[in-house]
Amino acid sequence: MKIAFVGKGGSGKTTLSSLFIRHLAAAGAPVVAVDADINQHLGPALGLDEAESAALPAMGDRLSVIKDYLRGNNPRIASAATMIKTTPPGEGSRLVRVREPNPVYDACARPVELDGGAVRLMVTGSFTDADLGVACYHSKTGAVELFLNHLVDGPDEYVVVDMTAGSDSFASGMFTRFDITFLVAEPTRKGVSVYRQYKDYARDFGVVLKVVGNKVQGQDDIDFLRAEVGDDLLVTVGHSDWVRAMEKGRPPRFELLEDANSRALRTLKTAADATYDLRDWERYTRQMAHFHLKNAQSWGNERTGADLAAQIDPGFVLGEGVAAPV
Numbered sequence: 001m002k003i004a005f006v007g008k009g010g011s012g013k014t015t016l017s018s019l020f021i022r023h024l025a026a027a028g029a030p031v032v033a034v035d036a037d038i039n040q041h042l043g044p045a046l047g048l049d050e051a052e053s054a055a056l057p058a059m060g061d062r063l064s065v066i067k068d069y070l071r072g073n074n075p076r077i078a079s080a081a082t083m084i085k086t087t088p089p090g091e092g093s094r095l096v097r098v099r100e101p102n103p104v105y106d107a108c109a110r111p112v113e114l115d116g117g118a119v120r121l122m123v124t125g126s127f128t129d130a131d132l133g134v135a136c137y138h139s140k141t142g143a144v145e146l147f148l149n150h151l152v153d154g155p156d157e158y159v160v161v162d163m164t165a166g167s168d169s170f171a172s173g174m175f176t177r178f179d180i181t182f183l184v185a186e187p188t189r190k191g192v193s194v195y196r197q198y199k200d201y202a203r204d205f206g207v208v209l210k211v212v213g214n215k216v217q218g219q220d221d222i223d224f225l226r227a228e229v230g231d232d233l234l235v236t237v238g239h240s241d242w243v244r245a246m247e248k249g250r251p252p253r254f255e256l257l258e259d260a261n262s263r264a265l266r267t268l269k270t271a272a273d274a275t276y277d278l279r280d281w282e283r284y285t286r287q288m289a290h291f292h293l294k295n296a297q298s299w300g301n302e303r304t305g306a307d308l309a310a311q312i313d314p315g316f317v318l319g320e321g322v323a324a325p326v
Helices: 011-028 050-054 059-071 103-108 141-149 168-172 187-206 219-232 241-247 259-278 281-306
Strands: 001-004 032-038 109-114 116-125 160-163 181-185 207-211 232-238
Touching: 001 011, 011 032, 011 109, 011 116, 011 160, 011 181, 011 241, 011 259, 032 141, 059 103, 059 141, 103 109, 103 116, 141 168, 181 187, 181 241, 181 259, 187 207, 187 219, 207 219, 207 259, 219 232, 232 259
Parallel strands: 001 160, 001 181, 032 116, 032 160, 181 207, 207 232
Antiparallel strands: 109 116
């Protein structure tokens, strides 16, 4: 299952995504965790110290490795240099799977030991002033989108992405790459304004969106969120002494997380698992092509000097049964 956590800065989405990752790992599930936020905090939230976090390989710095591997022997892609972040897979492309070893994981992922198991952690790399406000082609999140476009995952496998807030995922189509999106919202007008923006963008693309109310202090906060987001409110989370200790760098054993918060995490997993039966690989593949054409026409063709529409393989549908190229 591909799962995104989104929300405005300070909403607690990184904390909640890290708790969800720990919950999955404790249950023995295979997990790939991806930090795609401008503020790279997922590693520390999973218990890495400053030096360990700084040593994580940045996907954005290894884009050529990712492109070279994913391109495979796809005859529609003349060279890795003509691949952009929306380039979809086709016949001959190499795909990635959650449990396998492959050169993308070798270059970009590192194991993180957690209570009860380990996860693969991938990060875009720190954003600098030079990265902000430039053309989509240079966005470090492009490496994440290429990875997701070529990812084939099955039931009981999890890819959890801590997304950046903002318009980049909407411009590229990355917001359509997930089985479910958890929007973390505080019970404030600013908190629910992010929900309305995401809901409006996602409305026509079949995106499953659920709200996780965070920093909830009482029934009045719950009533506010329910009035603003309706049935999209899935669960609420309040204060956590476990999280406070984790933020001080002294997390207790994960099994000591408060019962109410453990129940909330189980609710998130149940909601994510339920979306598996809703999968429509043909629609998923069509959406890849839709956003690739938009990006090709708006900037990709000019930047690469190629007709990127020709990269779309009309007979190809991504899915769990697609065989890897020989």
